[in-house]
Amino acid sequence: MKKISLALAFVLFSICTFAQDNTVEMATGLRSSGKIWVVVGVILTIVIGMYIYLFTIDKKVKKLEDK
């Protein structure tokens, strides 16, 4: 009986580790808490800022061309 229960415990343990192995760790916490939007906001600020900067350079070149 003791042996069987021990074997059963090992089998269950191996199932546990197998189940753990199957789940892929993703950043679900960051997503569910909504903090991912902070990251998106920061990168959007940089990207949009970069494009505004490009537009001002474009305008400056245009001005020089029109001279």
Next chain:
Amino acid sequence: MRKNWWKILAACMVSASVVAGFIGPVPELHILNESIRNVYFHVPMWFTMLTLYLISVINSIKYLNSGDIKHDMLAVEAVNTGIIFCAFGLLTGMQWANITWGEPWPNDPKLNGSAIATLMYLAYLVLRNALDEEQKRAKISAVYNIFAFPIMVVLLYILPKLTDSLHPGNGGNSTFGDLDMDNYMRPVFYTAVIGWILTGSWVCTLRYRLRLLENKANKIQ
């Protein structure tokens, strides 16, 4: 403003790809985990570089046909911009390789090919600086560029497919199309690629226009 619609489109597409790239669903894979989202940012750099080098080689051929120095100027500015995107591609690739492949520069044929291609295009720029006479410089560098482009394509896109490479779609590896079974990555990826290609072309035209102005100013003096 009517001529600038594609610049606004570029800004919108890249911004949209940032939002969708971070928020949108991705396949859950081992080792890659969340870093699969790098596909939206690392790969478009290389596509932009390829487009710019293509613009460059087309203008080199146009220069040899017409002898118009403007084509040569566009060719060199396309390489100047393309090399920036190449540097971004290498740097982002090294960061990604460090966590998925264990080291920033594993001995992968695609990586070594990209290093050779980068050196080839750097040599193009050095070659131009070494020649003083305008006509000679334009002609020799145009011929060099026509040779460099197909070698770059072979090194980056053909040889890695024939041998073992760590990159997806190379050497029997599954492509990202196979990993992305539900096809929800595809629209975001294409938006990012087109957005970045338009952005790269925009920077290239800015440099070209500045060079034309510089040329005009030099002639007046």
